[in-house]
Amino acid sequence: MASLAICPGSFDPITVGHLDIIRRTAKMFDRVIVLVLMNSKKSGGMFTPSERVDFIKRSTSHIPNVEVEFHDGLLAEYAVKKGAVAIVKGLRVLSDYEDEFKQALTNKKLASDIETIFMVTDTEYMFLSSSLVKEVGSFGGDISDFVPSAIKQDIIDRIRELRER
Ligand code: PNS
Numbered sequence: 001m002a003s004l005a006i007c008p009g010s011f012d013p014i015t016v017g018h019l020d021i022i023r024r025t026a027k028m029f030d031r032v033i034v035l036v037l038m039n040s041k042k043s044g045g046m047f048t049p050s051e052r053v054d055f056i057k058r059s060t061s062h063i064p065n066v067e068v069e070f071h072d073g074l075l076a077e078y079a080v081k082k083g084a085v086a087i088v089k090g091l092r093v094l095s096d097y098e099d100e101f102k103q104a105l106t107n108k109k110l111a112s113d114i115e116t117i118f119m120v121t122d123t124e125y126m127f128l129s130s131s132l133v134k135e136v137g138s139f140g141g142d143i144s145d146f147v148p149s150a151i152k153q154d155i156i157d158r159i160r161e162l163r164e165r
Helices: 016-028 049-060 075-082 094-110 130-138 149-164
Strands: 004-009 031-036 066-070 086-091 115-120
Touching (some): 004 075, 016 031, 016 115, 031 049, 049 149, 075 094, 086 094
Parallel strands (some): 004 031
């Protein structure tokens, strides 16, 4: 049977660091679903779930075994329903670890057959996060090195819209 991995996240918006993890995961599994989920610790957000899905689709269109979905519920529940064998998450700095470890243990409790795999980020992207992209962009900084080129203008436009409100 074809192996399926899930790359979950809030992706508000996708960064080149996320894209690197997705690309490397796609080399290890037959199929990858990049899954946009809600993170209860992050309220609001700059982009709607459907905008986030659209951004990821446009950024991953060159990787044939990648699909993109949104799920308004539990990651473990979705992974079981789809028959996934693994949840793959990128690990950057040590401070990521505590929360990621708790999430992995929770998901293991909810779906004992699904393994969480932590993929170490490329050193080039260790500092990078969606929040940092929004912060740099809000102050007019250059985000070209931080986000896929296909979606850069959408982010700049949204920041401008929010500022003009
Ligand atoms: O990119 P993020 O915000 O670090 O991703 C966290 C995310 C969205 C994967 C996590 O909050 C999540 O799995 N949300 C869905 C709800 C869920 O399954 N919660 C239980 C695991 S903590």
